[in-house]
Amino acid sequence: MKFLLGIALFFSIASSANAESTEKCELKVGWMERPSYQYKKRSGQPTGFDIEYVKLIGKELGCEVNFRYIPWMRQIKELADGKLDLLLGTVPSGADLGVYVLTDVYRKDPMGFYRLKSNPSVGELKSLTEVVRAGFRFGFNFHDIRTPEMEKLRVSPGADGKVMTQKNAKGLLRNLNQKHIDGVILHSAEVDYLKSINDPLVKDIVLVPHLSFHKSVAMVSATTADRGLEIVNKVNSAIKVLKENGSQEKLVKKFAPSHALIK
Known part of the structure; x- marks a missing residue:
């Protein structure tokens, strides 16, 4: 009987550990038209420096990135309400900045x-x-x-x-x-x-x-967002990797070549 209980306990723990390891990692990201950082391709899909950069962050973290096309002021509200995890490319203004958390700088x-x-x-x-x-x-x-x-x-x-x-x-x-x-x-x-x-x-x-x-630019999360501080820490680790492996520089050359001319 003890043997059977032991087996049952083993499979219960294994099942729980497997569920945690396969838990879906998702980043909900707001965006709007800001060429050449964020814009729609002819197919209607988003692209641009910020979009492709966040895709690389998702890949680095093993997270699925879901982009939501939303006007800027609504993005700020949905971030504070926990409906978005990240905003791209700027800092909210005219709001309670104590609610918001910035990542490290990821571009100029x-x-x-x-x-x-x-x-x-x-x-x-x-x-x-x-x-x-x-x-x-x-x-x-x-x-x-x-x-x-x-x-x-x-x-x-x-x-x-x-x-x-x-x-x-x-x-x-x-x-x-x-x-x-x-x-x-x-x-x-x-x-x-x-x-x-x-x-x-x-x-x-x-x-x-x-x-x-x-200007130096960061991404923005919120303390009210689900796992906001955790997300920022993980994103910061990915930003460091993308700077070191040259991925960031490749995106700059592709989408914003004049960056190199402005010191």
């Missing part, structure tokens, strides 16, 4: 200064402050207004009437091509994407590296 987000090929003089100045002082006009996306560089420019002497903000890159590029402004500050990855699809708005523009800058 270069902000490139672009001018027309026919207007080299604006690119000869040494700083954005000098651009404003010299009377040149330029524009940037109003979503980027919180960067230290933009805040400094907005309050700098002579900035009134010289700095334009718009909601999207194409609006700024139209104003640049029509010579209403002399330069634009845009996410270089978005410009890389527009060049890859031969968009005429970027045909005659040139990057000015020394007037450009970059």
Whole structure:
């Protein structure tokens, strides 16, 4: 009888251990259109640097990655509600940041200064402050207004009437091509994407590296998400591996080649 109970106990423990080892690992990840970091292929499937990077993280951790296409503000809410595990590429603003947990930095987000090929003089100045002082006009996306560089420019002497903000890159590029402004500050990855699809708005523009800058970018989880802190620790270990084995650099060259030009 004891022998039979022992066998039953053995199989019970073995079954429990097997269930734990085969427990499904899943990462629920929010995304939105942010070429060339996140965008839809013709098939409707997501791709871009962030998307392919997270796929590699899932592979490294042995986790299935489920992407959900959701507007940004809803992503923030669903992360706080525990319905998403990760947000990509930025830090929530205007919310209780104590709820959120950042991974290690996994990429830079270069902000490139672009001018027309026919207007080299604006690119000869040494700083954005000098651009404003010299009377040149330029524009940037109003979503980027919180960067230290933009805040400094907005309050700098002579900035009134010289700095334009718009909601999207194409609006700024139209104003640049029509010579209403002399330069634009845009996410270089978005410009890389527009060049890859031969968009005429970027045909005659040139990057000015020394007037450009970059932000460091992390992924975001939440203490309210299921296993939020655990997820961040695991993702950090995968980020380290992808940096060391060259996978990150390969994705940069594929999706955002101008990264290498902006220090």
